[in-house]
Amino acid sequence: MKDKFELRFNDVELTGSDDSLRVSGYVNKTNQWSEPIGTRKKFIEKIEQGAFRKALQNGNEVHFYAEHSPAKILATTRNGSLTLREDEQGLFMSAEIVPTSWGKDYHTLIKTGVIRNMSFGMKVLKDTWKQLSDGTYERSISELLLAEVSAVRNPAYVQSTISARSIDIVDDPQINLSKETENKMFDTKVNDVYRQKLENFDNDSVAVRNNELTEEEKEIRGFEQFLRNEDGAERRAMTTTTGAVMIPTHLHNQVVEKMYEVAPIFRHTRNFKPANGKLEVLAEKDMGKAATFIGEAQPLTPEDFTLSKVTLSAKRGGTAVEISEHTINDSGINIVDYAIKMLSKSLGITVDENILFGKGESFNQFEGILVDVNKIAQKSIASLSGLTMDNLIDFYNSINPQYVSDIEKDAVWVISRKAFNRISKLKINGVPILNRDVVENGTVYKLLGHSVYISEKMDDPTANPNNKLIVFGNFFEGYTTMTQRGIRLRHVTGDTDTTQALRGSELLLLDGYFDGKILQPDALKVMKFTTV
Structure with missing residues (x-):
């Protein structure tokens, strides 16, 4: 307290x-x-x-x-x-x-x-x-x-x-x-x-250490100098030859942690943070074949197990936020926390949308769960207005129970706003099937005991023309993401850009390398509707 x-x-x-x-x-x-x-x-x-x-x-x-x-x-x-x-x-x-x-x-x-x-x-x-x-x-x-x-x-x-x-x-x-x-x-x-x-x-913030700073404090100090356009040894240590700042380890992790807070789909994926731009991840193709029995002196061959290899490769992505000069120069505002929160929120929303709608390698995007060419099982319903409780229970039971009750990560629902509104009206014996829990960080909805997250983008007919409005499954087992170390931050000020000078603001550009791919298709299911 x-x-x-x-x-x-x-x-x-x-x-x-x-x-x-x-x-x-x-x-x-x-x-x-x-x-x-x-x-x-x-x-x-x-x-x-x-x-x-x-x-x-x-x-x-x-x-x-x-x-x-x-x-x-x-x-x-x-x-x-x-x-x-x-x-x-x-x-x-x-x-x-x-x-x-x-x-x-x-x-x-x-x-x-x-x-x-x-x-x-x-x-x-x-x-x-x-x-x-x-x-x-x-x-x-x-x-x-x-x-x-x-x-x-x-x-x-x-x-x-x-x-x-x-x-x-x-x-x-x-x-x-x-x-x-x-x-x-x-x-x-x-x-x-x-x-x-x-x-x-x-003790949780600072300690006197014979006038020496920890690496974490140096990073924060250098980042603050960069944001306020002040000179300092800590900033110079982080600055590249192009004038950009390489986000160091502590702040890089802080950006990713903030993304977890604002991007619930990304938070539930299996995330890796490699130093290099390529990563290979092995996944079982068939749940339940992780072991086998053989006769005495019989050879154990690789064919007894079915594994697939998913390769994550660095794809450059980024975001930009505009911050007023008054905010940056206000000594009462923790500008480091403020900037990281704003940048992480913008980037997190983009990553979540890419997990659902990314068009893959040829477009330099993630592999999207809702894209037709990807082999995630789909269940078709005639119309959203005709969605029933029985439809949802059958859909729920279509996934291997081991994915639903995974010890490490629970299965979750990702649904469109229109689907959410329809489900909220369904009842059993007069009791809504969509439960609302008030927790420390706000309100959480649950359906059949699993958390529900709403994606406004799923109602966009341009992004989602086939009305795939409901996804259920274990994203930790079913989808993997990569956030490569080395996120960069560039600063566009009024000193170098006339537009920013006229607006009385400064532009922060954050870019890095990311990727996301389907790891285990059987861990996820999609429900689509002929008419909405």
Whole structure:
């Protein structure tokens, strides 16, 4: 479960020295009322003198971040590069910034006055509330846990950055008009447990490693430099002679994982990620002939087993998305996650459609399941409006049960929107046969116990002239895909393209090499309709 923290922003004078990477300034002035806070109910608050001193005595680690980003840690109390103290004015910080590339950049921005805002994250342990005559509230905080401090360019955009992290930001704390409220989970018995929790606060995001970055962090850093058109050693290490960026291993896997989320058909296939552009996959032609019995001293010959060989060869595919310059330059947006999500979604939709309708090698496309020349068994029904429950049960039972109940991957339905609408009206004893389950990621429909995915493309008469509106089977056994390592990303900016300059946007072009072919035809079945 996510921890719930509150963020506070202050327009204070954060300064940097000329002769070292040291910065200092007040994070918060105590006993001073804030500007109005809150979205639903407005309140003003002050942090009482002594609250920060108590928090620092707890001894949990506090990190100094740039823009609240764990990937841009500037200093930490762990190694003494960050010191915090409360004096008569408030919480004062002094930090010797770690000399990473972004550390030097942010020191320059602070020293020149480009960045002067401070923010901090806290968990309120004890506070008091008072309602004023105008309906607003006053809040006095006497005890808190300090989680982090950050230098920020524009506090208004920090919320979007924080949303991707393992914490929740509280905009509207619970208002309690009793004399004093206290978070009971922070009693003496559990204080040590929570302190340990704070120590592990960023273990899933970042760790201090003697000023060294992991390969994953270098990849993310270089990709962000590329997207924001910034120079840096990490970006140069990823850039080809043509100016494109080769997506490295971690981000390549992230692209494929995102494709799994938005492309359900692709997700259920047997996927390989070879380094080379060609891959041969063996498949049984006849389920059940994986073993045989022979007489004593009788030879075991290859003819006793029937195997086929499917060859996957690299086919270049790609996609493009347009992102506004405002989005790219907004420090509050995690531009790496945003770009990967947009590109993966576009590419995933294309791959799913190719699995169904690809025209094969001669067209430099996948081998499509619904293309007539491919030998997937078909069942014909006169009309979609005449589809019955008995038709569906017979269709379901036409597949070898071992494919339907495969241990590794379950069989699924892929149906058109029109077929979905027809099936949703079928009932048994007044109960719809199409079940709807609400799960963590949304709503999932099931038919005869198997997940249902809808393809709008299947209703397109140009792509699907023979009305093959229902597919059922085990895609893991029946279809194989390849996503070759080495996906490239190119950046078209307003500096090099007049159209992009006029539109105030930048174009990201993602291309790589993919393929998909039918592996085991018996694992899949198709239902087509004479009339729709």
